Amino acid sequence: MADKAQIQEAIKTQGEVVRKLKTEKASKEQIDEEVAKLLELKAQLGGDEGRHQFTLKTAKGTRDYNPKQMAIREKVFNTIISCFKRHGAENIDTPVFELKETLTGKYGEDSKLIYDLKDQGGELLSLRYDLTVPFARYLAMNKVTNIKRYHIAKVYRRDNPAMTRGRYREFYQCDFDIAGQYDPMIPDAECLKIVHEILSELELGDFRIKVNDRRILDGMFAVCGVPDDKFRTICSTVDKLDKMSWEDVRSEMVKEKGLSEEAADQIGQYVSLQGGMDLAERLLQDAKMSQSKQACAGLTDMKQLFSYLQLFQVTDKVVFDLSLARGLDYYTGVIYEAILTQTGPVPVAAAQNGAGEKAEEGVSVGSVAGGGRYDGLVGMFDPKGRKVPCVGVSIGIERVFSIMEQKAEASAEKVRTTETQVMVASAQKNLLEERLRLTAELWNAGIKAEVMYKRNPKLLSQLQHCEDSGIPLVAILGEQELKDGVVKLRTVHSREEIDVSRAELVEEIKRRTSDV
Amino acid sequence: MADKAQIQEAIKTQGEVVRKLKTEKASKEQIDEEVAKLLELKAQLGGDEGRHQFTLKTAKGTRDYNPKQMAIREKVFNTIISCFKRHGAENIDTPVFELKETLTGKYGEDSKLIYDLKDQGGELLSLRYDLTVPFARYLAMNKVTNIKRYHIAKVYRRDNPAMTRGRYREFYQCDFDIAGQYDPMIPDAECLKIVHEILSELELGDFRIKVNDRRILDGMFAVCGVPDDKFRTICSTVDKLDKMSWEDVRSEMVKEKGLSEEAADQIGQYVSLQGGMDLAERLLQDAKMSQSKQACAGLTDMKQLFSYLQLFQVTDKVVFDLSLARGLDYYTGVIYEAILTQTGPVPVAAAQNGAGEKAEEGVSVGSVAGGGRYDGLVGMFDPKGRKVPCVGVSIGIERVFSIMEQKAEASAEKVRTTETQVMVASAQKNLLEERLRLTAELWNAGIKAEVMYKRNPKLLSQLQHCEDSGIPLVAILGEQELKDGVVKLRTVHSREEIDVSRAELVEEIKRRTSDV
Known part of the structure; x- marks a missing residue:
């Protein structure tokens, strides 16, 4: 078997053949044939190169913005x-x-x-x-x-x-x-x-x-x-x-x-x-x-x-x-x-x-x-x-x-990439529907709200998401809260929690995030 | 002299010649020579066509946004x-x-x-x-x-x-x-x-x-x-x-x-x-x-x-x-x-x-x-x-x-294309410097303000600009106002005018345009 450098050289040459055919608008059959040879060469190198048909990059001198x-x-x-x-x-x-x-x-x-x-x-x-x-x-x-x-x-x-x-x-x-x-x-x-x-x-x-x-x-x-x-x-x-x-x-x-x-x-x-x-x-x-x-x-x-x-x-x-x-x-x-x-x-x-x-x-x-x-x-x-x-x-x-x-x-302050004001969360199972209902209520009231797309997410992962993305408030639902007609509103940075009635929730969130 | 249709046909043909040369990357001299012929033909048509070297249009299927x-x-x-x-x-x-x-x-x-x-x-x-x-x-x-x-x-x-x-x-x-x-x-x-x-x-x-x-x-x-x-x-x-x-x-x-x-x-x-x-x-x-x-x-x-x-x-x-x-x-x-x-x-x-x-x-x-x-x-x-x-x-x-x-x-309501809150104007001559000074004061206070770039614009043309572009307020300066330390603040739609002290002007403008 040829050594790696030789194969790489051959890949380069074959790549130019393919490129030339494409430029000259050669027939699809002809191009496919040469591409197949190219892939075969790449496969000899082992690793991912054989499978990877795309060059995963942006054009020279350009960039994505994350x-x-x-x-x-x-x-x-x-x-x-x-x-x-x-x-x-x-x-x-x-x-x-x-x-x-x-x-x-x-x-x-x-x-x-x-x-x-x-x-x-x-x-x-x-x-x-x-x-x-x-x-x-x-x-x-x-x-x-x-x-x-x-x-x-x-x-x-x-x-x-x-x-x-x-x-x-x-x-x-x-x-x-x-x-x-x-x-x-x-x-x-x-x-x-x-x-x-x-x-x-x-x-x-x-x-x-x-x-x-x-x-x-x-x-x-x-x-x-x-x-x-x-x-x-x-x-x-x-x-x-x-x-x-x-x-x-x-x-x-x-x-x-x-x-x-x-x-x-x-x-x-x-x-x-x-x-x-x-x-x-x-x-x-x-x-x-x-x-x-x-x-x-x-x-x-x-x-x-x-x-x-x-x-x-x-x-x-x-x-x-x-x-x-x-x-x-x-x-x-x-x-x-x-x-x-x-x-x-x-x-x-x-x-x-x-x-x-x-x-x-x-x-x-x-x-x-x-x-x-x-x-x-x-x-x-x-x-x-x-x-x-x-x-x-x-x-x-x-x-x-x-x-x-x-x-x-250089700064210690984190750059937020969303403006979400509140995360609708739950500590208990089987409350997806209640979470979605509350989230829609908040959206309809103009509140920026997120909810996890899982039936039963862990409370910790919901809180972690808030930490990671800088969401300041969590509205926590549980059986007891539903019964009492309230929501537990948690301030992420202080971990302080208070019960807020559903009727007053929107106003309370607005009040607490008026600088967002 | 050939008739108009014949010349237009010749222009079309000559245009293709030029286009072809450009595509083939012919020498600059060669292209210039053919372009000159094209312009000569266009000149025969009279009017502006001879002078106009550019096609004034956007590319097919595209548009400017005004x-x-x-x-x-x-x-x-x-x-x-x-x-x-x-x-x-x-x-x-x-x-x-x-x-x-x-x-x-x-x-x-x-x-x-x-x-x-x-x-x-x-x-x-x-x-x-x-x-x-x-x-x-x-x-x-x-x-x-x-x-x-x-x-x-x-x-x-x-x-x-x-x-x-x-x-x-x-x-x-x-x-x-x-x-x-x-x-x-x-x-x-x-x-x-x-x-x-x-x-x-x-x-x-x-x-x-x-x-x-x-x-x-x-x-x-x-x-x-x-x-x-x-x-x-x-x-x-x-x-x-x-x-x-x-x-x-x-x-x-x-x-x-x-x-x-x-x-x-x-x-x-x-x-x-x-x-x-x-x-x-x-x-x-x-x-x-x-x-x-x-x-x-x-x-x-x-x-x-x-x-x-x-x-x-x-x-x-x-x-x-x-x-x-x-x-x-x-x-x-x-x-x-x-x-x-x-x-x-x-x-x-x-x-x-x-x-x-x-x-x-x-x-x-x-x-x-x-x-x-x-x-x-x-x-x-x-x-x-x-x-x-x-x-x-x-x-x-x-x-x-x-x-x-x-x-x-279809609507009667005018679409505003700027957000200007106030026009700094004057009815009298030789107040350009005073207008500019006040305008800068307003800019520095975060007020959206315009001023005419003329030494001595007519008051009417200043008011007309407000009507045209939907500017709601005019701050009018005159000798008397300068002496009194006030500005005459005019509401464009009601034509109502009141004197406002310079110190209170920014707050008054903010108050009156809080919905802008």
Whole structure:
């Protein structure tokens, strides 16, 4: 008999044969024959492999959410959705796939990360890569010129997953955007206020929101002597400043991108600047910077933005940072990115990657939100090129999930995965019918109740289930209780028991679980 | 110049050329060249077609949800989720795509409706077709033997959409399932109780829940003389009884499926029977039926089921109906389906199609929920074939959405798409800063507030926005109010205005909108 390694090699080869036949749509008979050979080989290995016809896994870069993860996810979503609703946002949803052409030409070289559907006849389709492009398509298609909306949904990227760091191929985005022609910087300021509220409420530790403006960046490049055709590439090098030293960034600009040393050094002086409204004012007076009309427009708006942020009382966390660049081409004005400055128990960077948009692929280690103004995207979809100015923010929710999960792990407090208020139990036999009757009474009264699906469960196992899943109360039925028209109501944590009349049971349960 | 029809024909042909090149991954230059020709042709047609490079539409069989539809969707989901939680269910989520092999061999001939992803290197993937198979995969993969869970998510079928009737290629399923080895019919009865609760709470009009059992059907076929190999095909003909007359069903059995006339007539006598526990008892005494062990097991369980349903007080809507068959192969015991018996303003059938599972493709006109017991599916995934008995129900939510939307259309009451409690407004100029400051105060106090993004909006347009979007209160600021430290609080519907001190404003708003 061949040795194990040889068999495994043969299995691999045979697996490819089967795979190829399937791809080529070979006849069922032909495929079955080769599959049979494959199973025979696997059987030689012994163990379970021969019997096991399915690969028991989820697709690469994806994961299931178990009930505990879902409980955390629900809590995070509730916080975020409450905030969006507090700001008067409406909610929309779009399909998970779009016509391929809708996505074409929006993501630059990251287009290679788009999942295409197989051509099975009919339209060519792709899974959505973000929520911003479908939003722009929605606005143009429905001729919507004014909307404040949020959209929470999964997006898809054929990226190299780093799941331990919260990077997946299927992941959530939580987007809030304001579309419409308004007076400058008011919606932009609201987006930053929202980031401030959400990050504060999620209690992820201290954070900072960096702000810059595409026009300031472009103006700066112009006055520093960067040739027009090098703006984008130099911008993406600047974008690395939170991960690389200035020396390395400078070297990349000069050696790889062919920028003059003089220009690089001038950029270096600007991108080290951080401040608030004062910095914007100073740069407006700057001999060089003030030569750029674009930069002046951006700086004037930045001053305005900070004045609104003062009214909103969020300037403690916001910093005007000339090194913030962000990847996406479609930004036209203010851009921002929030980072956690103390990540507590979190070990590694978890920013979603893809030289793309908003929070998910924020370059910064610890980036948890991001966005900016994109006044041209809707016009790309409108038949007449009509523009709808937009500004928005995306919460980097997968990283938030990771942090919350780790916090839950570290905490002594148990995460409940159900909201059950009471378990209907019995210590005696033959009371299934009575248990079911009472349970239905409670359900009908809106009480969250469980009952064991056994004719005669042991009291201990019923109590154990309460301990395990955090159910606070047990309604115990026995012959005596039935005779007296009462229920023994037990508080799980204190083990205290009192008799409550059937008529008063619902109210008593509500009273005792009013915080659930 | 060629006439319009000729140009349109040429555009069509040229469109196919471009499409073909794209499919074949021709070079960018080659594609661009052909696209340019296409645009030239379109330009000849005049109008917007030349400029418009994008097809502004969603993929066939899919739709966007606008804010109004989302508001209705949220309400329906809240009702359903509350019910699931009341019954102690946990929540899980799985990826939107699975390994192709996970879905293979689960849906019979409907497998052709599965969306495959393009092979871009790596695994072969397909979009999920339902939530039941991913659930079974989840249980086997995580070795879960006991769980009560719900899962609400979109599934995908390359079916012929009939969107006006609520049939889509992307649609929601709301599944509740109980997995585990328990005493007979207790979880099954809870599933029916859940259907009863949800349909009652959604106020969709009167309904009926039909119940049958696969074992009773199979036993019936056996004693009526249906050959073993014809069980499935005869079963699917019986399944048409709610859309076809008995004569037509009989004719299909005899002429198309080659069943003897005698067997068909015997089946005809059984499938016309409807009843409750009494019918189950009668059939247990039936000379012919009682010859089948399988049928007797099913009938005994049916009696047991009805005894639990009596305790749950839902027998008014449940009927044991021997003509209920349901499509899916994987059912092994009790099956059920809920139908609306008075659909109010709803015009046409809207059952999701696909000879498949649960509610979505219920055969019945007006089917809104369905499900059954499937004790073998998890074992198909387990390496050692270990079985996990399961029973579940799926709410046919798309049809429910359609009905709710039509009800909303017909009703005079406006659907609110935001929850905003108060609009911060001003009648005077130059009060933007004061408006923003007050708005932030309200946000920080948890009040849902909006403010117009204009320096000097007209009071009328601010009030109009409140009328349009149903905002109940307006907090009006003016020079005098600022001097007095008050806000003029206006109730939109009554136009009544009172002065409220800034200190008491938050409490006053909460008091007046406590039902929001």
